[in-house]
Amino acid sequence: MTYGVSLEHTTLPKDPGLRLDPDAREHLVAAVPAGPAVRRLRAEHARDGHGPLTLLEGDEDAVLAALAERLAAAGVGLRLYVAGAEGFVRRAVRVGLDAGLVADEILTEVDAGAARDVWCSHCKAITRGVTTTVAPCAGCGRMLEVFHHFSRRHAAYMGFQVDAEVPGEIPEPEVRWA
Amino acid sequence: MGVTIDVRVAAVRELAPDVRELTLTPLNGTPLPAFSPGSHVVVHVPGERTRRNPYSLACAPWSTDAYRIAVRRLDDGRGGSRAVHEHVGEGDVLAIEPPRNLFAPVVGARRHLLVAGGIGITPFVSYAHQLVADGVPFELHHAPTGGPLADELAALCPGAVHAHAGRDELMAAVEAALDAQPLGTHLSVCGPPAMMEAVCDAARRHGWPGSRVHLERFVLDTGPMDPFAVRLARSGREIAVGEDESLLEALEAAGVDVPYLCRQGICGECRLGLLEGTPDHRDIFLTADERAAGTAIMPCVSRCAGDGPLVLDLA
Numbered sequence: 330m331t332y333g334v335s336l337e338h339t340t341l342p343k344d345p346g347l348r349l350d351p352d353a354r355e356h357l358v359a360a361v362p363a364g365p366a367v368r369r370l371r372a373e374h375a376r377d378g379h380g381p382l383t384l385l386e387g388d389e390d391a392v393l394a395a396l397a398e399r400l401a402a403a404g405v406g407l408r409l410y411v412a413g414a415e416g417f418v419r420r421a422v423r424v425g426l427d428a429g430l431v432a433d434e435i436l437t438e439v440d441a442g443a444a445r446d447v448w449c450s451h452c453k454a455i456t457r458g459v460t461t462t463v464a465p466c467a468g469c470g471r472m473l474e475v476f477h478h479f480s481r482r483h484a485a486y487m488g489f490q491v492d493a494e495v496p497g498e499i500p501e502p503e504v505r506w507a
Numbered sequence: 508m509g510v511t512i513d514v515r516v517a518a519v520r521e522l523a524p525d526v527r528e529l530t531l532t533p534l535n536g537t538p539l540p541a542f543s544p545g546s547h548v549v550v551h552v553p554g555e556r557t558r559r560n561p562y563s564l565a566c567a568p569w570s571t572d573a574y575r576i577a578v579r580r581l582d583d584g585r586g587g588s589r590a591v592h593e594h595v596g597e598g599d600v601l602a603i604e605p606p607r608n609l610f611a612p613v614v615g616a617r618r619h620l621l622v623a624g625g626i627g628i629t630p631f632v633s634y635a636h637q638l639v640a641d642g643v644p645f646e647l648h649h650a651p652t653g654g655p656l657a658d659e660l661a662a663l664c665p666g667a668v669h670a671h672a673g674r675d676e677l678m679a680a681v682e683a684a685l686d687a688q689p690l691g692t693h694l695s696v697c698g699p700p701a702m703m704e705a706v707c708d709a710a711r712r713h714g715w716p717g718s719r720v721h722l723e724r725f726v727l728d729t730g731p732m733d734p735f736a737v738r739l740a741r742s743g744r745e746i747a748v749g750e751d752e753s754l755l756e757a758l759e760a761a762g763v764d765v766p767y768l769c770r771q772g773i774c775g776e777c778r779l780g781l782l783e784g785t786p787d788h789r790d791i792f793l794t795a796d797e798r799a800a801g802t803a804i805m806p807c808v809s810r811c812a813g814d815g816p817l818v819l820d821l822a
């Protein structure tokens with residue numbers, strides 16, 4: 330079954346890795362947990378960064394809330410660095426774009442699990458932490474097939490009911506984003 | 508050459524000793540096209556040979572009963588702007604091409620920082636009208652002080668327009684402004700090349716990524732205008748390019764149609780295949796690799812290093 334969504338035409342997020350941008354005059358880091366990528370970034374900052382580097386700490390939701398608050402008062406010249414689990418990274422990028430950052434000002438690295446957030450195209454609910462190609466929707470319970478199509482607006486991958494054409498015909502879920 | 512619109516020069520006003528403003532009105536009462544902020548028109552300037560020069564529209568985007576353009580007299584051998592000063596007077600009829608835009612404000616920008624040098628203020632007249640109408644905040648820094656256009660803008664948006672006496676004062680104000688813009692601000696710059704370079708450099712030093720910086724290259728460094736020859740490979744025709752015309756103008760005068768938009772070496776529209784000869788690239792469109800390859804040329808600004816001929820992939 331296809332939905333006219335082909336791999337070539339989709340916008341999949343790219344993660345350039347956490348590299349310090351030496352031109353920035355302020356560096357804001359949202360990383361849960363703060364792992365090796367953040368240590369590397371701090372070392373780079375100590376060597377050739379100018380302007381302060383701030384690390385937001387806490388659980389994912391706390392960091393996202395703190396991030397939105399910091400960005401509301403921030404000025405052009407800031408770079409946002411995001412690392413952690415795939416779902417968190419996408420949500421933090423969304424917060425950054427909503428605050429007025431441009432894509433060039435956000436550097437990302439997924440270094441804590443590739444589980445995806447999936448947006449149900451039927452009930453619009455978002456199911457977090459999906460690791461398999463087919464998974465139940467947390468909202469409506471439909472079995473969703475996870476597509477290679479990322480919605481920036483929802484900060485999630487698109488999911489479509491897998492047995493829409495032949496009800497009950499559900500392929501074996503395959504673990505792909507552990 | 509595409510459609511042209513005949514307009515009457517309804518008024519001529521001196522904005523500065525070397526800058527003249529023309530008010531252009533439709534001939535038969537049909538409104539002129541509305542345009543987007545930052546648009547320019549290509550004016551067919553009469554003279555010994557017709558020139559086609561781009562000028563920013565310096566009026567509100569919905570000003571369909573009259574366009575205004577400001578023309579600086581340039582004594583660099585390019586006859587177009589001199590011809591406007593010498594040959595165009597009130598009541599004359601000119602042909603213009605419909606507005607085009609290579610400098611539109613970024614959609615979705617939440618605030619604009621605008622920087623203008625000299626006559627580079629012209630595209631920001633339409634910006635200011637639109638931004639005021641849309642309620643989008645902005646600040647405009649320009650130098651030098653004074654001039655009817657600047658006064659008009661200051662009256663239109665009090666508090667948002669900052670005049671500076673000279674280049675140093677302008678740059679000091681820009682450096683301060685670059686550090687004080689909320690996320691979502693975009694920077695647009697128009698003016699002489701050296702000034703634009705200084706602003707770009709300052710923006711980079713203050714942490715502005717290139718995607719937030721937008722340039723209208725108003726006055727290109729043209730360099731000497733030595734004559735040279737071109738050959739059209741497919742027909743074998745030889746065409747001489749004189750010292751007062753561009754390669755594009757020489758081709759047009761010889762009846763060879765080449766598509767164009769900006770006529771300033773920016774947009775890439777006029778790109779021609781180059782088969783032989785050493786070009787003197789003066790555009791800002793081709794990449795370093797393309798220049799090194801020497802297989803393409805932008806005839807609106809680029810010339811030949813030496814007498815030529817340049818052999819063009821044209822009939």
Ligand code: FES
Pocket residue numbers: 766767768769770771772773774775776777778790792805806807808
């Ligand atoms: S017409 Fe735009 S580059 Fe020549």
